[in-house]
Amino acid sequence: MNRVEMRFLSLADNVGLARIAAAALAGQANFSIHDIEEIKVAVSEAVSNAVIHGYENRPDGWVELTMELDESGMTILVEDWGVGIADVEKAREPAYSKDPDRMGLGFVFMESFMHGLEVESTLGQGTQVRMRRFVTLSVSRDAQ
């Protein structure tokens, strides 16, 4: 059992910081290297969304990352107090992006690489992304 809370500015530099912290915490549990790689992608996507969409690349917003380890897995909460998402269901669809160089795959990766994803957002107030990853039979996965 462990819990980590981090608060950092909405800077692109902090995306890597967040995923390294998540990987370090996940390393305390029975996750495989493969599992940890997938957790890193999910955290990277959630924090990137907060920076790009939540704060629209403003560097002075706060992003909170709360991670909790328990016997069965890891829960990750990424929260921002930015502009919010008008239509969460639509935002979770692939290819929902205003930027032609962004594929709108952030939520797809989060859903695919984690075992549960909840998104709550209020326009003008911010967004909460809660993800859960269970410890699975990592030994057999690694052996594949």
Add this chain to the structure above:
Amino acid sequence: MTIMHAIQGRHVRVAVKGDLDLKTAEPLRDALDKLVDRYRDKNLVLDLTEVEFVDSSGLGVILGRYRRLSSQGRQISLTGVKPSVRAVLELAGVDSIISIGGDPVRGQTATPK
């Protein structure tokens, strides 16, 4: 992130070192676009041997260059792809449109000849 390029026949081979994420997406895009514009008769080979991590921001740069080059009748291919990076590429379906080094299904290699 650092990138180094070399001209090999009909290819510009670009070796990338570092994570491809939100922080590095823009400089990587700018650097690749400069090379694409500079060597207009060449295809692009991205050597990802020293790339440990790619998320959708990095992926967007690769797919954006694929679009640019395709519209000019040119190709982009990837080589040196690590399993963790390949998982992200496959989830996005990139492997169905871009040659990934040594992919036996496509029966071709991303290594320039």
